[in-house]
Amino acid sequence: MAAGRRPGAGNSKKKGPSVGTGGHGRRRLEGKGPTPKAEDRPYHKAHKMKKAAERRNAARPKGAADRGPAKTHNRRGPGKTEDLVTGRNSVLESLRxxxxxxxxxxxxxxEVDDRIRETLKLCAEANVPVLEATKPELDRLTEDAVHQGVVLQVPPYEYEDADDLLESVMGQWQDRAQGEDGRPPLVVxxxxxxxxxxxxxxxxxxxxxAGDAVILPERxxxxxxxxxWKTSAGAAARVPVGKATNLNRAVEKAKANGYFVVGLDGGGDVDLPGLKLATEPLLVVVGSxxxxxxxxxxxxxxxIVSxxxxxxxxxxxxxxxxxxxxYEIARRRAG
Structure with missing residues (x-):
């Protein structure tokens, strides 16, 4: 027996495909090809986010910029008339x-913990309906946001008209005839x-x-x-908020109705402690x-006040x- 040969080994080659080759010619295996991207796999979260973004983009007016995937679940898109608060801590703090x-x-x-118990108690005290839903249903409702099994639906805020609100605040002050409760209007x-x-x-x-109202521009x-709402710690229930189609025109109309307008800016011509207009009806404007x-x-x-x-x-x-x-305005008015 030749050296180096194992017993039974021969020179003849086995016909047909060998082990591990996948076959040859027409009999070869085709394979599945490269692994698809995450966003192309229907079962993957990235695919769901991509489809949601495509639906939002399809609903945008022509010419509107593509903002990409939404980064927050407190939004109002097509068919979304309410805000959503998600997560055990966020929902509990909002109800508080x-x-x-x-x-x-x-x-x-x-699994019920102390946060869920208090959440359910606050909902019962405020007559807020509680509905059970499956996790997939909550995933669809929040568009796959992290919700920890708890989602609070909030109705849209009802804004007042900015011009009407400014006029109403001024009228209430004038009706008080500047008596003991004659604090001048203060709007931001x-x-x-x-x-x-x-x-x-x-x-x-x-x-x-002791401010009277807040004014926001439409855009x-x-x-x-x-x-x-949550950050205001309940103050949003006490302070009316108005919206102006054009903030500059609302400012002009406020001046015509007797308001003095002061803007906050780092390069102002008046330092805050020297604001002599503090005791007048004021519209304070702050920028970003x-x-x-x-x-x-x-x-x-x-x-312009600094x-x-x-x-x-x-x-x-x-x-x-x-x-x-x-604070400085309130201090000067009290003195």
Whole structure:
């Protein structure tokens, strides 16, 4: 026997395909090809998000920019007339703040903890209906947001007309005949504030310092969403919010009705402690932290007011600036 040969080995080759080749010619295996992308697999979450984005884009008016996938579940798209608060902590905090809830959806057979118990108790006290739903149903309702088995449905906020609201506040002051309760009107208008948490904090400051109302522009502005409601800690139930189709025109009309308009800006000509207009009917306008006040609003202000701070490198966000300003106005009015 030749060296190196195992017993029984021969030189003849076995006909047909060998093990592991997958076959040859017509008998070869085709294979499944490369693995599809996540967004092309119907069972994958990325595929569901892609389809949801396509539905939103198809419903957009022609020429509108593609904003891509939505990043928040507190939104109002086609067919979405309510805001949604999701997650055990967020739902509980919203109910504690007195948010005007419409319905609580809770997953079937979910594990109940102290947060769920308090949530159910608050819903019972506020007569909020509680409905059970399966996890897939909650996934579809929230468009696959993280909900932890709890979803709170909030009806849309009912805004007042900005011009009517400003006129009403002024009329109420005039009817009081400037007697002992003759505190002049104090309204805050927001120029380009897009963060609902800033809006909620501003509404809370307006309530804390005896303000009368908040005015928002129709476009390029956040609204009173569930997030704003929660941040306001219930103040949104006490402070009316109006919407203006054109904020600049609303400012002009306010001036014609007797308001003095002051804008908050870092480069103002008056420091806040020297605001002599504090005891007059005031419309305080604040812009976004990044862009500040728009040019037309700036031109229509009676004064541009700055809050003195120690460092030129620092800045205050909109809600903090409004809180400080309203405190100073309230202090001067009380003195």
């Amino acid at each position: 703040s007195g948010i005007p809830a419409k319905t609580l959806f809770i997953a079937t057979r979910m 208008a927001l120029d380009g504030i897009t963060d609902p948490r800033n809006l909620g904090a501003i509404i809370r400051s307006v309530s804390a310092f 390029r502005s956040t609204g009173v969403t569930a997030t704003a 932290e990044g862009k500040g006040l728009s040019r037309l609003i700036t031109e229509n202000c009676d004064q 809050i003195p701070i120690d460092s030129a490198m620092e800045s205050l966000n909109a809600s903090m600036a409004v809180g400080i300003t309203l």
